[in-house]
Amino acid sequence: MIYWELFLAFFIPNIIGYGGGPAIIPLIEAEVVSRYGWMTSQEFAETLALGNALPSPIATKMAGYIGYDIAGIGGAFVAVSATVIPSLLLMLGALGLLYRHRDSPRVKRMSQWVRPVIAIMMAWLTLGFLLESLNTSGAIHTLIIGIAAAIALLRFNMHPAFVVISAVIYGALFIS
């Protein structure tokens, strides 16, 4: 049942994705690329690039697009609901309880302890993108775009949208 799988694929990352917003990215990849095989690594990279270039939270944009891509409007609705509703219900339902424990060391260490796991999954994903790019575009293009993107993003703090658009123009002109 595709809707149930879509629900799980977005519910699980969002309920365990502690440690900061982007934590869900490798968790979603683990579901939609590795587990269910709905997207190729290339398509996931494209989705992520556009998602990073546009404003508003990455989690709902990815859920909306991937859900739509897999199962139309209904799919988008299921994936976005699985992303938004569970933690929102927890927030509305358990506000008093959460309020009392908001500074609790247990709550803090939940984020802290999950971070190394997310970090290794992100590293794995980074490596996957490197291999994918070497495989499809070759070492020279990968190196040129990678170094330029690193300088623009890390050294000059440029907006991701600008970097993605520049890369897209480079790709249209030189990789074909």
Place this chain on the structure above:
Amino acid sequence: MIPLVHAEVVTRHKWLTDEEFADVLAIGNTLPGPIATKMPGYIGYRVGGVSGCIAAVIAVIVPMIVAMIVMLGIFSRYRDVAWIRGMGQAVIPVVMIMMGQLTWDFFDKSQAALGWLASALMAVIAGGLIYWLGVHPGWVIGAILLTAMLRPTGKKRVEGSA
């Protein structure tokens, strides 16, 4: 994003006080899931009940989802054209750098809280379980969350307050 929501909710419409806003933010941060939908959802609920909640969440997420679907939809349709395919390929190294930056960011934060050794050890063990033994990441993280929640904190109080 957060300062912009604050400007609307507290300064302009006065739906919440400064203190209430800070509390909602703190509570939202203790839960998983994107803060940018939890906050509007909660504030929408406070101001206008269930329909307020739905309206606020839709206002935040729907425009950009539609933009994603339209843009990637057009892109996918013309994937067979060589220069359009080149556009898609060129994006991968950029995403690689972004993901590398996030990797560093998450490892650095975890190193600051747990120390190098513990962070590296946890990362290697988790990586081995997930990628070598094929354990679903949900089980690994679920087990960690459960341990973090249930294990007594007595002797760790110093670390927790850091």
